[in-house]
Amino acid sequence: MESFDFPFFIEVLVGGLLSGIMYSLVAIGFVLIYKTSGVLNFAQGALLLFAALTFVSLLERGVPFWITFAVTLAIMAVIGILIERTVLRPLVNKPPITLFVATLGLAYVLEGGAQLLWGTQVHGLDLGIDDVPYVVGGVFISTFDLFAAAVAASIVLLLTIVFRYTRIGLAFRAVADDQFAALAIGLKLPVIWAAVWIAAGFVALVAGLLWGARLGVQFSLSLVVLKALPVLVLGGFDSILGAIVGGLLIGASEKLAEVYLGPFFGGGIESWFAYVFALAILLIRPSGLFGQRLVERT
Amino acid sequence: MKHYGAKALLKGAVLSAVAAGSFATAAIADEQFFPLQSYRVGPYAAGGTGFFGGTIDYFNLINTRDGGVNGVKLTWEEGETQYEVERGVEVYERLKGRPNIAAWNPLSVGIAYAMIDRITQDRVPLITVNHGRTDSTDGRVFPYVFPLLLNPYSETSGIINYIASKEGGEEKLKGKKIVVLYHGSPYGKETIPIYELLKEKFGYEVQQIEVPHPGNEQQAQWLAIRRYKPDYVVLRGWGVMNPVAIKTAQKTGFPVDRIIGNVWSNSEEDVIPAGDAAIGYTAITTQASGADYPVLQEIVKTVYDGGKGNLEDKKRIGSVYHNLGIVNGILNVEAVRIAQKRFGNRTLTGDEVRWGFEHLQLDPKRVEELGAKGLFHSINVTWDNHEGDGLVTFQQWDGKKWNVVSDWIAPDWKLLRPIIEKSAEAYAKEKGIKIRTSEDADKVTELQGAASSAKN
Numbered sequence: 112m113e114s115f116d117f118p119f120f121i122e123v124l125v126g127g128l129l130s131g132i133m134y135s136l137v138a139i140g141f142v143l144i145y146k147t148s149g150v151l152n153f154a155q156g157a158l159l160l161f162a163a164l165t166f167v168s169l170l171e172r173g174v175p176f177w178i179t180f181a182v183t184l185a186i187m188a189v190i191g192i193l194i195e196r197t198v199l200r201p202l203v204n205k206p207p208i209t210l211f212v213a214t215l216g217l218a219y220v221l222e223g224g225a226q227l228l229w230g231t232q233v234h235g236l237d238l239g240i241d242d243v244p245y246v247v248g249g250v251f252i253s254t255f256d257l258f259a260a261a262v263a264a265s266i267v268l269l270l271t272i273v274f275r276y277t278r279i280g281l282a283f284r285a286v287a288d289d290q291f292a293a294l295a296i297g298l299k300l301p302v303i304w305a306a307v308w309i310a311a312g313f314v315a316l317v318a319g320l321l322w323g324a325r326l327g328v329q330f331s332l333s334l335v336v337l338k339a340l341p342v343l344v345l346g347g348f349d350s351i352l353g354a355i356v357g358g359l360l361i362g363a364s365e366k367l368a369e370v371y372l373g374p375f376f377g378g379g380i381e382s383w384f385a386y387v388f389a390l391a392i393l394l395i396r397p398s399g400l401f402g403q404r405l406v407e408r409t
Numbered sequence: 410m411k412h413y414g415a416k417a418l419l420k421g422a423v424l425s426a427v428a429a430g431s432f433a434t435a436a437i438a439d440e441q442f443f444p445l446q447s448y449r450v451g452p453y454a455a456g457g458t459g460f461f462g463g464t465i466d467y468f469n470l471i472n473t474r475d476g477g478v479n480g481v482k483l484t485w486e487e488g489e490t491q492y493e494v495e496r497g498v499e500v501y502e503r504l505k506g507r508p509n510i511a512a513w514n515p516l517s518v519g520i521a522y523a524m525i526d527r528i529t530q531d532r533v534p535l536i537t538v539n540h541g542r543t544d545s546t547d548g549r550v551f552p553y554v555f556p557l558l559l560n561p562y563s564e565t566s567g568i569i570n571y572i573a574s575k576e577g578g579e580e581k582l583k584g585k586k587i588v589v590l591y592h593g594s595p596y597g598k599e600t601i602p603i604y605e606l607l608k609e610k611f612g613y614e615v616q617q618i619e620v621p622h623p624g625n626e627q628q629a630q631w632l633a634i635r636r637y638k639p640d641y642v643v644l645r646g647w648g649v650m651n652p653v654a655i656k657t658a659q660k661t662g663f664p665v666d667r668i669i670g671n672v673w674s675n676s677e678e679d680v681i682p683a684g685d686a687a688i689g690y691t692a693i694t695t696q697a698s699g700a701d702y703p704v705l706q707e708i709v710k711t712v713y714d715g716g717k718g719n720l721e722d723k724k725r726i727g728s729v730y731h732n733l734g735i736v737n738g739i740l741n742v743e744a745v746r747i748a749q750k751r752f753g754n755r756t757l758t759g760d761e762v763r764w765g766f767e768h769l770q771l772d773p774k775r776v777e778e779l780g781a782k783g784l785f786h787s788i789n790v791t792w793d794n795h796e797g798d799g800l801v802t803f804q805q806w807d808g809k810k811w812n813v814v815s816d817w818i819a820p821d822w823k824l825l826r827p828i829i830e831k832s833a834e835a836y837a838k839e840k841g842i843k844i845r846t847s848e849d850a851d852k853v854t855e856l857q858g859a860a861s862s863a864k865n
Contacts, residue, residue: 116636127629226454230722231458232455232678232725233652233678234681242656242660325625325653326649326652327649327652328682329678330451330454331452338626365629366628366629366632369629370632379593380621381626
């Protein structure tokens with residue numbers, strides 16, 4: 112019998128954890144919206160595509176990097192405000208499924224709009240970080256993945272500071288706790304929703320750039336939401352910490368499953384294994400590992 | 410500023426209006442119609458815009474320069490499929506009743522599979538250039554399906570022959586380790602048996618690893634590859650899977666010049682997103698890239714300078730997909746021309762065009778006359794060989810463009826033919842299909858398209 116290759120196991124595990132961070136980045140965008148409005152924003156992938164395509168198209172037209180970043184962020188902010196005005200506001204007090212379907216439609220509009228505006232061509236995106244591996248004790252660790260992990264950590268830190276120590280963060284939390292109570296004490300729901308969609312746009316831009324540097328900026332970017340969904344199921348739809356832990360767990364488990372269980376199933380199992388894993392957790396904890404438990408009185 | 414999307418949208422609106430009008434039912438004389446199940450949006454839009462752009466550019470060249478094929482104008486209508494099978498079938502259902510259909514060109518294995526029974530009933534050719542079902546090469550069983558230039562088994566043989574030439578001969582393959590990294594789809598899985606079979610012949614070791622669709626995450630697969638320590642990795646990818654494979658190879662320390670891409674992993678769209686990681690990557694092709702060929706120069710002069718070019722971004726003229734589209738246009742047009750020699754310079758039925766494809770023999774001299782010398786080598790389709798023995802070459806990416814790095818290489822057709830026949834005969838038995846003879850192949854019906862299936 113072949114002996115267990117421990118360094119290889121560590122390599123798969125570390126690679127999986129780092130991949131999981133990339134999933135978390137996408138999942139955080141979902142959490143932001145869900146936390147404050149109870150909407151599963153299916154358009155997050157489309158936002159990511161729109162942001163990355165806008166960024167790379169401006170960059171290719173010779174606009175300097177940071178100006179491009181600022182302009183794209185401004186465009187994402189405008190989109191956030193428009194979404195609040197044209198989609199969310201008219202649907203206030205409608206059932207969550209209505210809002211979900213609205214974001215589904217929004218995803219098509221954004222995907223089509225991005226391609227209408229910038230074309231369908233595939234673009235390369237170089238963020239100046241070589242994706243060459245570090246070798247630590249015979250284990251290969253990707254420089255780019257480490258960079259992505261650092262960016263994800265910074266975003267989580269930033270969001271934590273905003274949520275905990277700023278007035279708008281306090282308002283976010285109030286709305287997340289109870290929308291009607293927040294309205295009753297005079298908080299302006301439309302302003303908060305617009306702000307949170309802008310924040311989701313920012314997360315989409317950062318995630319779009321990192322995923323775009325890895326995949327190329329192309330339509331497939333909008334499909335990365337498929338990687339975020341099991342993360343959300345596992346970590347909980349309303350917890351940023353859950354998005355991070357869920358990402359790590361999903362990333363590590365799907366990679367280990369692919370390598371060690373894949374050969375028994377003919378390979379290619381990681382895409383569905385993540386969902387099976389998340390569903391198994393769902394059976395035990397319906398709100399996910401960190402999601403808020405709903406108590407309904409009848 | 411113009412963009413693909415805007416143009417495609419406008420085109421879609423106009424075409425829908427046209428389709429809804431009387432045009433759809435009226436038979437028009439001296440026209441040959443090509444329904445195009447294209448994809449200009451969605452994850453594979455880059456391939457779709459290039460390929461269908463190339464085919465349409467060539468049709469436009471024939472119409473503008475020559476007034477059509479011997480006076481018969483070429484017409485076409487696009488239907489958006491987004492590379493999805495159900496949409497492709499929907500487009501088929503919408504357009505199958507149009508008069509004067511010459512051939513279908515879906516550029517999708519899934520859509521092609523879904524159409525085989527339908528077009529066989531309709532008696533209209535289905536062209537799957539460089540892809541499709543391998544055993545459809547056997548025209549005895551698949552009279553209306555044409556995997557022109559290169560079927561998946563020939564591609565595999567060509568790749569193995571190329572690796573052998575790099576190693577210094579077939580005998581050097583013995584003991585070599587090869588990994589095939591394939592797309593988790595019917596297309597990706599098509600070549601699994603042939604790699605195993607060639608292993609028996611050449612004595613190499615092979616490990617075949619699946620990447621789930623769409624292939625935007627391949628860490629686990631490449632770590633497994635690193636552990637296996639192969640001499641070569643054959644990349645049988647599609648779309649986003651290709652640049653991700655190249656980048657992940659770099660991330661896991663696998664040398665890019667040991668990766669050989671298949672015919673759907675050989676475009677600019679596959680390497681540009683991978684950046685410098687793709688420098689030195691090699692891939693098989695049936696047609697060279699570049700715009701220096703006379704036919705491309707004529708397209709630029711006659712079609713683009715006349716404002717009729719299909720590609721919005723002129724920098725894509727001469728790209729891999731665009732050139733494949735042009736070659737596809739040449740093959741379709743020449744099949745019509747050859748059929749006209751027998752049936753007259755008029756609009757042909759689908760079955761007559763099928764006869765034309767079954768006599769599509771373009772030797773290097775004829776290819777040169779068409780302005781395509783060096784663009785592709787030759788083709789020799791017969792009633793029972795629907796692939797046509799296309800030769801392949803290999804190209805290497807230098808960071809800016811593809812450079813040809815091999816001569817034209819012939820796959821091992823003699824080895825492959827019995828396997829193809831066996832598979833086709835099994836299909837015929839399963840479906841109760843009578844195996845055709847050359848006499849059967851020479852008979853044609855004068856009924857058109859769906860009308861012929863209604864009659865039969």
